[in-house]
Amino acid sequence: MKYQDPSMEEYFNSLPLQVRSFINRSGADICSPGELTMIGEHLKHSLSTEEPDSKK
Numbered sequence: 334m335k336y337q338d339p340s341m342e343e344y345f346n347s348l349p350l351q352v353r354s355f356i357n358r359s360g361a362d363i364c365s366p367g368e369l370t371m372i373g374e375h376l377k378h379s380l381s382t383e384e385p386d387s388k389k
Contacts, residue, residue, distance in 0.1 A: 355376055
C-alpha cells in the first residue's frame, strides 16, 4: 500500500498505469486526497495528449 488513506489508495489504483508510474518516479510527497486527485487528473489529461495518434 502506497497511501495510508484507503480512499487515496483506491483512487491511485484506479489511475492508468502510465500516470501511476509517473507519480511513482516523481517521488512527489502527496499527502492529501485533494492533491492526489489534482495531480492524477492533470497527468491523465496531459499524458494522454502526448501519445502519438495511431488513428492517422
